[in-house]
Ligand code: HDD
C-alpha cells in the first residue's frame with residue numbers, strides 16, 4: 001500500500017469506525033421520533049394501523065440500536081487508543097460534554113428497555129407513548145453533546161495554551177463554541193430526515209413489489225410527509241452552516257467551493273474538474289450564488305483560499321462531497337414535494353411507479369449524504385485535529401500495531417453488517433404486516449375496503 | 452475532600468457497579484453455553500434471557516461511563532493507557548461487540564446456532580480476562596516510556612504470575628457472582644429445577660473464588676511490595692469482606708434467604724474492591740500517574756462533579772423504575788408478562 005505510518009493508519013481506522021457508527025447513530029437519533037409520531041397518531045385516531053407501524057418499526061430498531069451501541073463503545077475507546085495525545089489535551093477542556101453524553105445514553109438505554117418490554121402493560125396506551133419521549137430526549141441529547149465536541153475541534157475556544165500547558169479553562173465556553181449552534185441543528189435535522197427517508201424507502205419498495213395494502217399506503221403518507229418537513233429543516237440548517245463557515249472557517253468553505261480569490265459577487269461552482277493550473281473546467285456556474293450562500297447577499301465579499309497558508313489548506317476534492325450532499329438534499333426535497341402535489345391533485349395518481357421508485361431511492365441517498373457531509377466536514381478541517389492548535393499528525397498514537405487492528409475491525413464490521421441485515425430480513429419476511437394485523441387486530445383486518 | 456479524591460471515588464463506584472452487573476451478565480453467558488452442552492438449556496436459558504435482554508444496554512453504559520469519566524477526570528490516563536493498550540483494548544472492543552449483538556440477534560435464530568452460543572459463552576470469560584489486564588498494568592512494571600512513546604511489554608505481561616492470578620480471579624469471580632444472582636432470581640421466579648441447578652453452580656464456584664483472592668494477594672507482594680504493604684495495613688477491610696463471603700455461602704448452603712445471600716455477595720466485593728482501590732493510591736498508574744499529578748484542572752473537575760450530581764437526579768429514579776419493572780415485579784420474573 002503505502003509506507004507504513006501510524007498516523008495514516010489511525011486516520012483510516014477512525015474514519016472506518018465513524019463511517020460505520022454514523023449509520024446506526026443516525027437511525028438511533030431519528031427513528032424514535034418516527035415511532036413516537038406513529039404511535040401518537042394511532043392513539044389519537046384509534047387506528048391500529050399506525051400502532052402496528054410503531055410496533056414493527058420498534059422491533060427493527062432494537063437491532064440497529066444494538067449495533068449503534070457496540071460501535072459507539074468502539075469509537076469511544078478508540079478515541080483514546082488512537083489519539084492519546086489529542087485526548088490528553090482535549091480531555092482537559094472538552095470532557096464535560098463527553099461526560100454528559102454518557103448520562104444521555106444512560107437515560108436512553110433505561111427507557112428504551114422499559115419501552116420495548118411494556119407494549120401491553122398499560123390500560124391507557126398514552127402512558128406507553130409517554131415512555132417514548134425520554135428515549136427521544138436521550139438520543140437527541142447524545143447527538144447534541146457529541147456534536148459540541150466535534151464543533152470544538154473546528155472552532156476551539158474556552159482555554160489558553162502556553163506551550164503545552166493549558167490555562168484559564170471555561171468548560172461551557174468550550175462547549176458552546178461558534179460552530180455549535182449550526183452544527184447541532186444540521187446534524188439533528190439531517191438525522192431525522194434520513195431516518196424518515198429510510199422508512200419511506202422501505203414502504204415504497206413494498207408497495208412496488210407487492211402492491212401494498214391500506215396499511216402500507218398510510219405508512220407511505222406519514223413517512224413522505226415527515227421526510228419533506230425534515231428536509232426543509234435540513235436545507236435551512238445547511239444554509240446556516242455555510243454562513244457559519246464563511247465567517248469562522250473560511251478555508252473549509254473556500255476549498256469546498258473551489259473559491260480561490262477573495263472577491264465580491266462570487267459564483268457558485270457546481271461539480272466540474274480542476275486542471276493543473278488550478279483553473280476550473282466543465283463546471284456549472286451560478287452567478288453570485290456563493291455570495292448569497294455565504295452571507296445572504298448576492299454582492300457580499302467571500303474569502304478565497306489564497307488567504308490561507310498553502311500548508312494549511314484542506315484538500316480540494318471535498319468539493320465533490322459538498323456538491324453531492326447538497327444535490328441529494330434538493331433531490332429529496334423535490335421528490336417528496338412531487339408526491340405531495342400528486343396526492344393533493346385528485347386527478348393524478350401518487351402511486352405512479354416512477355414516483356415510487358424515486359421515493360425508494362431517497363433513504364439510501366440520504367444516508368450517503370450523511371457520509372458525504374461528514375467527510376466534507378472532517379477532511380475540510382485538515383490538517384488540523386484541533387483547528388489552529390494541534391495537527392492530526394501530533395495527535396496520533398505511536399503504536400506500531402494499528403494496521404492489524406484495522407484488519408481486525410474490518411472483519412468485525414463485516415460480521416456486524418451481515419448479522420444485522422440477515423436478522424432484519426428474517427424478522428420481517430417471516431412475519432409480514434398483513435399476518436400480524438390479522439393476529440393482533442382481527443376486527444380491522446376483516447374490513448378489507450380499499451380507497 | 453479534594454476534587455481528585457471525589458473524582459476517583461465516583462469512578463470507582465461506577466466500576467464497582469459495572470463489576471457486579473457485568474459479572475452477572477458474563478457469567479450467565481457461560482452458564483447458558485454450558486447448559487446447552489449438557490442438555491440442560493431448557494431449564495435455565497429462559498430465566499437468563501428474561502432478565503438479561505432488557506438490561507444489557509444499561510450494563511454497557513456503566514462501562515462507557517467509567518472510561519469516559521476516567522479520561523475526563525484524569526486526562527493523563529488517556530495518554531498512557533491509550534498508548535499502551537491499543538491491542539488488548541481493541542480485542543476487548545471486538546469481544547464486547549460480539550456479545551452486545553448477541554442480545555439483539557438472539558431472538559431471531561442465533562440461539563440455535565452453535566457457533567454463536569459458543570462465542571456468547573466464551574466472550575463471557577474472555578472479556579473479564581482482557582479488561583482485568585488494565586488493572587494489572589496499573590501496578591507498574593509492564594509499560595515503559597521511551598523516546599518513541601509508551602510501549603506495553605508483552606513478554607513481561609504474559610509471563611508474570613501476578614497477571615495470570617488476576618485473570619484467574621476475574622474469571623472465577625464472574626462465575627461466582629453470576630451464579631449467586633441467578634440462584635436468587637430463580638427462587639423469585641419460583642422455578643424449582645433451575646434453582647437446584649444454579650444453586651449447585653454457586654456452591655461450586657465459591658471455593659475457587661476465595662482461593663484465587665489469596666493467590667492474587669501473594670502474587671501482589673512479589674509484583675508491587677509497596678501496594679501489598681498498604682493493603683496489609685487495611686487488613687480489617689479485607690477481613691470484613693471474607694466475613695460477608697462466609698455469610699453468603701452459608702445462606703446458600705442452608706437454602707434460605709437467597710436475597711440476603713446476594714446482598715452479602717455485593718458487600719463482599721464492595722469491601723474487597725474498595726480495599727484494593729484505597730491501597731492502590733496514590734498511584735493510578737505506577738509510576739507515571741498519581742492521583743494529584745494526573746488530575747484535570749480545577750474548573751473542569753468542579754463542572755464534572757456538578758454534572759455528575761445533576762445526572763444522578765436523573766438516573767436514580769429511572770434505574771429504580773427499571774428494576775421495579777424487571778427485577779422486582781414478581782409477575783414479570785415468573786414469566787407471566
Ligand atoms: C441528509 C443529510 C444532509 C443533507 C441533505 C445536507 N446535509 Fe449538509 N451536512 C450533513 C448532512 C446533510 C451532516 C452529516 O449532518 C454534516 C456533516 C458535519 C456536520 O456538521 O453536518 C453536514 C455538513 C455541512 C456543512 C459543513 C458544516 C461544518 O463543517 O461546520 C455545510 C456548509 C453543509 N452541510 C451545507 C449543506 C447545505 C447547504 C445543504 C443543502 C440542502 C445540505 N448541507 C444538505
Ligand code: HEM
Pocket residue numbers: 010011014015018019020022083146147149150153371374375378379381382384385392
Ligand atoms: C465528536 C465527534 C467527532 C470526533 C471527536 C471526530 C474525530 C476525528 C478524528 C480524531 C479524526 C482523525 C483525524 C483526521 O483525519 O481529521 C477524524 C477523521 C474523520 N472523521 Fe471525525 N470525528 C467526529 C465525528 C465524526 C463523525 C460522526 C463522522 C461520521 C462519519 C466523522 C467522519 C470522519 C471521517 C470520514 C474522517 C476521516 C478524515 C480523513 O480521511 O482525513 N467524524 N475524526
Ligand code: HEM
Pocket residue numbers: 021022024025026027028029064065066067068069070071072073074075076079105106109139140142143146147187191508511512515
Ligand atoms: C467521535 C464521535 C462519537 C463517539 C465517541 C460516540 C460514542 C458513542 C458510544 C460510546 C455509544 C454507546 C453508548 C451506549 O453504550 O449506550 C454511542 C451510541 C450512540 N451514538 Fe455515538 N458516538 C460518536 C458519534 C456520534 C454522532 C455524531 C451521533 C449523532 C449524530 C451519535 C449518536 C449516537 C446515538 C444516538 C447512540 C445510541 C445508540 C443508538 O440509539 O443507536 N454518535 N456513541
